[in-house]
Amino acid sequence: MRFRAPSRTPSPSPVRGKPRSRPRKSYAFGVPPDSSDEDSYSESDSDAVSVSSSSSSSSDYSDLGKAPSVRLRASLRTSSEQRYIEETVAAIRLRTRHHDPYEEWERQTRRDAFRTARKEISETQAHLLDEIDQTHAQEKKELAALYEKQLAEVQTQLNTFKLQQENEEAKLREGWKARDRMIWERIESVIKLEEDKVAKKLEEERKAQEEKERKRKEEEERKRLAEEKRKEEEERKAKEEEKKRKDEEDARQAEEEKRSKAEEEERQAVEEEKLKKERQEAEGEQRSGLGLSTAEEDWREARSNLLTLKAESMRFVKSNKEAKAEWSKYRRQITPKVGQLTNDADSINRISLQLLNIMKPTKPHHERIYIALLSSLSKAILEQAETEVTAEKRSAIPLSQVTVNLFSVLDSFPEIFFAKLVQRAGGWVIPVVIPQTDHDGRPWADEQERNKIMGYRKSATSDNLETPIEYSMRVSGIMRLYFHILMIPPLERPAYKMFQLPRFWVWFARLMGEKGLLETVAAPQLIYTGLDVMGTQAKAIWGIQWVKILALIYEGVTVGLGNGKLIGGESAEGSVNRTRARMEVERIMAER
Structure with a gap:
């Protein structure tokens, strides 16, 4: 595509007008006489300077080359002529520096035409590049679809070959298995036939030997039973006497242990009750002041x-x-x-x-x-x-x-x-x-x-x-x-x-101090229930203090509390409930 600047219109430039004609006059030495015509010439000359083009500057300067000859004859001119010459030179200099609006408009028109052409070609190139990219993308998409289709066809063919191969292998394996089975059946039948013959002969010999052995054993057994009966009677009498004596001793020891255990438990209960009352009495005044119970x-x-x-x-x-x-x-x-x-x-x-x-x-x-x-x-x-x-x-x-x-x-x-x-x-x-x-x-x-x-x-x-x-x-x-x-x-x-919300803390704090409740099956079940409902929120509310409670609970369901007894007792249900409580404590501590 070719571009060119727009052609010049026939209309004149913004400041260019039709030049005015002036009758040519000739003066001696090229200088007009001192008269009123000098002023009119200055005005027309000024107009001429305002519409001249910059292209005439070179010829103007060539005319100025003759200035030395004028200076040589300066002494021959009058003061009016000298002044006129100087004014003429000044007018020429002014004309050579004149700015023509038309030429400026023409240059601006060329720049605008170049910018328009550059914008159009940029848009055209961008559009062309987009079309090329779209064409390439479409070709890639078509190639990818073709590749996927070919890959699927190849995969289908491979699966078909694989299936055929597996079927053939299965048939071969079945054939070999049937052949092996038939061979082993023949071998087993021959072996069994020989074994039956040997077994029959051995069975006959065994029965004869057993009959002989049976008779001998019956005689020995009769004698042994008579001897054992005598010994058993003696041992029975001795054991009855020993058992009677041992039962009396065990009963006495059991009664003693039961009485000692009951006394110890009663003593511990009395001691715990005493300590509890002393603690409550010591804290009574403080509790009353705080409105606690x-x-x-x-x-x-x-x-x-x-x-x-x-x-x-x-x-x-x-x-x-x-x-x-x-x-x-x-x-x-x-x-x-x-x-x-x-x-x-x-x-x-x-x-x-x-x-x-x-x-x-x-x-x-x-x-x-x-x-x-x-x-x-x-x-x-x-x-x-x-x-x-x-x-x-x-x-x-x-x-x-x-x-x-x-x-x-x-x-x-x-x-x-x-x-x-x-x-x-x-x-x-x-x-x-x-x-x-x-x-x-x-x-x-x-x-x-x-x-x-x-x-x-x-x-x-x-x-x-x-x-x-x-x-x-x-x-x-x-x-x-x-x-x-x-x-x-x-x-x-x-x-x-x-x-009120603090009762949740009070409930766990009191429970961990009640050994009589902690040893029941319900204790770990209710601990798990409380932690499941509000364990995480309690950790956020009470922080490290609640973590201490959780540590005490974890110790009670894993290794036991101070007396070595686990929370929930030794029953199977208590063990299940302890596992739930332990897992709930671990879940709460794992959360951030």
Whole structure:
């Protein structure tokens, strides 16, 4: 492609005009006379200078070469002529330095044409290069597709050859196996035939020898039996006397060991109880100042609230026909609502509002009926935890949220709910070993009453009390609900002291000091439950202090505590629960 500058237009340049004509005059020596015509010549000469081109500068300078001859004749000119000459020279110099706008426009036009041409060729080259790149890319894509297709065809052919080869090899192997089998069958048949002949002959000889040997042995056996019978009779009498003497000695030693062990355990228990009381008395003033309480005080308070609930509200409701009818009507509405709860915000809010309407209708309940309904609500929630949470641990999340929602709007509900917790889980909620007497100092009527206070219920599979495994699984569901409640911050008013977050720390600290609880099957199960719910958050809250608790737990489930006994005892179920607790501690410590 060729480019050229645009042709000159016929129009004149911006400043170029038609030159004015002037009559030529001739003067002596080329100088006009001193007259008025000098001024008109100066003006026309100035116009001429303004429209001249730069190309005439060379001829102007050639004319100036004659200046010396003019100077030679200067003495011959008058002052006016001399002045005119000087002015003429000045005008010529001015004309040679004149700037022509047309020529500037022409140069600018050429530069613009060059820039336009360069831009067009750049765009054309870029477009051409893009097309070349696209063509190359398309060719590469087509070559790659062709290569893939050829590779697939080759691979298919190779697979076909391989399959044919494998089939041929399989046929050859089967042929060789059949041939080997036939040869070995022939060999085995010949060997068996010879062996049968030899075996038959040997069998005949053996039977003859056995018959002879049998007769000899029968005679010897008869004599031996008679001798052994005599010796056995003597040994039996001696052993009976020795066994009688040894049994008496073992019984005496066992009784002695049992009495010593019982005395030692009683002594240790008395010593631990004494140390515990001394420690509690020493810390009593400080606890009172801080508003803290001991595990025994927490248990007595919950037990007292439970008995007060039964003696006042429940007795009143069950003895009054109208109150019982109203209580039964609303109680039957509570359980289905709790059973409909699912783990989503709409369901939690809806069930919370429905339960609130049951507990606080437009016409308020009688105070004792209200308290009895709070007890029924607590029982429904806890029974749901015992069944649903044990089967699916995530169901404790919505159940705990509804419970906390109701804590903030139902008066006395936290106290009654905790009393029912202690009723169904025994001392594990606090935790504490159930004492030998009631909160008022009354001894238990029998061991059965104490087991009931410890939270044991009738077994679902028999008429007896539930086994330790069933007990630990049921209490685990209740404690999972309790730990989830501790995680949830109160909505409006401060939480009841037994449902505040520090109770999680208190629970583990107290449990690690109760050897009587740590040796049960339920201990490692409940430790695992607590760590699974809130172990990681506790590490973030209490830091190194919580790590110390975890180290103590890890020691208890691996090598044993100070007395060398493992948490959970020696049973198989305790071993399984210890493994869970150990793995949960390792998981928490592995997290950053």
